Amino acid sequence: MxxxxxxxxxxxxxxxxxxxxxxxxxxARDKGAEVKFYTLFKMKxxxxxxxxxxxxxxxxxxxxxxxxxxxxxxxxxxxxVGSPIYMMQVTGPVKNMYDRFFPLMDxxxxxxxxxxxxVTVYSQGMEDPHMFDSYYKYTAAxxxxxxxxxIDNIVFTNANDPESADRNRELKIRAYEAGKRLAM
Ligand SMILES: Cc1cc2nc3c(=O)[nH]c(=O)nc-3n(C[C@H](O)[C@H](O)[C@H](O)COP(=O)(O)O)c2cc1C
Numbered sequence: 001m002x003x004x005x006x007x008x009x010x011x012x013x014x015x016x017x018x019x020x021x022x023x024x025x026x027x028a029r030d031k032g033a034e035v036k037f038y039t040l041f042k043m044k045x046x047x048x049x050x051x052x053x054x055x056x057x058x059x060x061x062x063x064x065x066x067x068x069x070x071x072x073x074x075x076x077x078x079x080x081v082g083s084p085i086y087m088m089q090v091t092g093p094v095k096n097m098y099d100r101f102f103p104l105m106d107x108x109x110x111x112x113x114x115x116x117x118x119v120t121v122y123s124q125g126m127e128d129p130h131m132f133d134s135y136y137k138y139t140a141a142x143x144x145x146x147x148x149x150x151i152d153n154i155v156f157t158n159a160n161d162p163e164s165a166d167r168n169r170e171l172k173i174r175a176y177e178a179g180k181r182l183a184m
Contacts, residue, residue: 001032001033002184003034003072003076004033004078004182005072006038007080007081008038009041009082015084016123016156017121019165020154021175023172024119026179033183046066047099060103074112078116079148080120081094085124085125085132111147115148116148116149118149120150121154122156123156123165124156124157128157129155
């Protein structure tokens with residue numbers, strides 16, 4: 001059974017990112033995967049403290065809710081990260097999480113825990129789906145060091161209405177298909 005770990009980086013519990021991630025989860029479960037779903041805005045976790053202990057030891061020195069989630073990421077076959085765009089970037093908790101993923105790479109910037117399929121999901125208020133392309137590409141540049149193999153990047157636009165993703169049939173089909181691919 002494939003293991004999929006999903007992180008929601010939106011503060012809106014029933015917003016567009018949650019809608020899209022829930023559909024990805026359904027696609028993965030329908031293909032027999034075990035799915036763990038984390039909502040970062042409900043979790044208590046620190047930002048990276050730069051202690052550098054993970055350069056020697058593959059466990060994070062900070063013992064909090066994110067470290068427990070990180071253990072599942074190490075073990076996972078696939079990972080999904082969803083974030084709204086705030087000030088042209090991911091939300092603060094998503095950035096803090098990516099920093100805390102540092103234990104996933106070794107001192108030579110190689111993955112310590114093998115390769116995992118990855119899907120990223122972004123929502124943005126702006127209409128142009130290519131407006132933040134360079135940012136998405138820049139952010140993805142670090143994924144291979146963590147062992148993440150990006151198989152899809154879903155960008156949802158005009159997202160200020162929290163129910164708009166739910167009205168978008170094409171988007172929902174794409175999300176469901178992405179979930180299925182993560183479980184194969
Ligand atoms: C503080 C803040 C900053 C934002 N900055 C941007 C931005 O730089 N570009 C953009 O297109 N949308 C921006 N937005 C709009 C959000 O991206 C949009 O409302 C969100 O993607 C909706 O996703 P959700 O329903 O999961 O919350 C911002 C929203 C907030 C609250």
